[in-house]
Amino acid sequence: MSPLTAILVRDLRIAMRVGGGALMGVLFFLVVVTLTPMALGPDLTLLQRIGPAILWLAALLASLLALDRLFAADHKDGSLDLILLGRAPLELVVAVKALAHWLTTGVPLIIAAPLIGLLLNLDAGAEAALVLTFLVGTPALTFIGLIGAAIAVTLRRGGLLLAVLVLPLAVPVLIFGVAAANAAVAGPVPFGTPFTILCGLTLASLVVGPFAAATALRQEIE
Amino acid sequence: MAIADLANPTRFLKFANRTIPWLGGLTLVLFAFAINQAISAPDDYQQGAAVKIMFLHVPGAWLGMLGWGVMTVAALGTLVWRHPLADVTAKATAPIGAGFTLMCLVTGSLWGRPMWGTYWVWDARLTSVLVLFLLYLGVIALWRTVDDPARAARAAAILTLVGALDLPIIKFSVDWWNTLHQPASVFRLGAPTIDASILIPLLISALAFTLLFAVLLLAAMRNEILRRRVRTLRLLQASTAG
Numbered sequence: 361m362s363p364l365t366a367i368l369v370r371d372l373r374i375a376m377r378v379g380g381g382a383l384m385g386v387l388f389f390l391v392v393v394t395l396t397p398m399a400l401g402p403d404l405t406l407l408q409r410i411g412p413a414i415l416w417l418a419a420l421l422a423s424l425l426a427l428d429r430l431f432a433a434d435h436k437d438g439s440l441d442l443i444l445l446g447r448a449p450l451e452l453v454v455a456v457k458a459l460a461h462w463l464t465t466g467v468p469l470i471i472a473a474p475l476i477g478l479l480l481n482l483d484a485g486a487e488a489a490l491v492l493t494f495l496v497g498t499p500a501l502t503f504i505g506l507i508g509a510a511i512a513v514t515l516r517r518g519g520l521l522l523a524v525l526v527l528p529l530a531v532p533v534l535i536f537g538v539a540a541a542n543a544a545v546a547g548p549v550p551f552g553t554p555f556t557i558l559c560g561l562t563l564a565s566l567v568v569g570p571f572a573a574a575t576a577l578r579q580e581i582e
Numbered sequence: 583m584a585i586a587d588l589a590n591p592t593r594f595l596k597f598a599n600r601t602i603p604w605l606g607g608l609t610l611v612l613f614a615f616a617i618n619q620a621i622s623a624p625d626d627y628q629q630g631a632a633v634k635i636m637f638l639h640v641p642g643a644w645l646g647m648l649g650w651g652v653m654t655v656a657a658l659g660t661l662v663w664r665h666p667l668a669d670v671t672a673k674a675t676a677p678i679g680a681g682f683t684l685m686c687l688v689t690g691s692l693w694g695r696p697m698w699g700t701y702w703v704w705d706a707r708l709t710s711v712l713v714l715f716l717l718y719l720g721v722i723a724l725w726r727t728v729d730d731p732a733r734a735a736r737a738a739a740i741l742t743l744v745g746a747l748d749l750p751i752i753k754f755s756v757d758w759w760n761t762l763h764q765p766a767s768v769f770r771l772g773a774p775t776i777d778a779s780i781l782i783p784l785l786i787s788a789l790a791f792t793l794l795f796a797v798l799l800l801a802a803m804r805n806e807i808l809r810r811r812v813r814t815l816r817l818l819q820a821s822t823a824g
Contacts, residue, residue: 507740507741507744511724511737511740511741514728514733515727515728517727518727521720521723521724521727524716524719524720524723525720525723525724525741527716528713528716528717528720528752529717529744529745529748531713531752531755531756532748532751532752532754532755535755535756535758535759536755536758539758539759554758557755557758561751564751568744568747572740572743572744575661575740576736576737576740579661579733579736579737579740580733580736580737
């Protein structure tokens with residue numbers, strides 16, 4: 361097994377087992393979405409209109425919640441030092457770790473989104489659009505969060521700082537994710553326009569995220 | 583003295599100590615002139631005297647963005663050359679840039695109240711400046727969390743560079759987001775072809791604030807260098823006392 365595959369398999373295993381908390385994000389997602397109607401009132405037309413926005417916001421918060429696990433545990437038990445010393449290029453390793461993180465936190469959100477969307481009275485068309493935007497947009501959230509996780513890895517109280525650093529950077533993803541989901545339902549812009557831009561943001565974050573995170577890790581741990 | 587000589591912190595301190603009083607004096611004179619100009623500038627035919635808020639608002643916006651630009655250049659200095667003065671520049675700029683951005687937001691808000699009838703509108707420009715302000719606060723929070731200055735500098739540098747990449751995207755996405763929801767309505771100020779009688783005081787005011795930015799930055803950098811020396815002395819003292 362090549363080092364990259366080994367890291368992918370290892371990270372997936374750790375996330376699945378006891379203490380890994382892979383499904384914690386989905387649970388959090390469900391709780392946040394459940395809380396919104398309690399704050400707004402159970403008006404189904406209103407919920408239907410702002411449903412995509414609520415789901416996107418909840419997904420953003422849920423993906424943020426798990427971010428500090430990306431490097432913190434590896435840093436604590438020393439495996440991050442081994443990874444840094446290893447021969448595999450750090451940028452790729454970091455990208456693989458982000459991929460594993462997305463598979464265990466992002467993908468469950470995508471699967472759960474249509475079910476939870478029912479709570480907000482979304483119709484089939486809106487749900488399909490939402491799942492598509494989640495599929496394309498959640499990797500961007502993970503790869504932008506990757507940078508923050510790498511910067512905050514050696515800090516005490518890093519979790520709260522992480523949120524403050526990452527959320528402003530995620531503004532474009534949120535805007536275009538919600539815009540695309542809304543456009544599919546209400547228009548006036550065709551679905552393709554914001555969706556293509558969302559794809560572009562994701563591709564950009566796939567490039568920028570690993571490089572910035574790898575630089576941050578090299579600078580901090582030496 | 584060549585500019586490269588200033589890279590030495592001791593020479594920079596000398597330069598700062600000599601420059602700050604002169605530059606500060608010049609700033610004061612220019613501010614006196616700018617205030618005089620602002621008072622004598624005519625009122626706008628629609629907005630009345632409220633148009634004069636612009637003399638604070640526009641320099642605030644400009645210097646808030648300039649601050650991030652200075653930090654970006656300093657971040658390159660930190661990551662590429664590991665230069666301590668670049669660290670000092672980045673750290674000293676963050677609160678000043680945040681301050682000017684806040685000035686832009688507050689004056690804009692006060693200007694919006696009589697003109698638009700509300701303190702805040704989720705308009706594209708307002709939102710992107712607010713996000714810039716949040717990014718500044720994030721950088722400052724990062725500086726205040728990491729206790730080793732060299733490590734804090736490198737972490738902040740990476741965040742600054744990513745922010746510099748992201749800021750145009752935020753600006754553009756927010757523009758797009760706004761046009762989707764509220765296409766040019768009440769909140770457009772109407773083609774602001776600024777008359778020379780207002781433009782000239784504005785430029786003088788911008789120049790005065792830019793000089794203020796420079797003086798504050800020099801003073802903050804001087805203080806930061808001295809603070810670091812005190813820190814080093816204390817660490818030395820603690821290690822020899824034991």
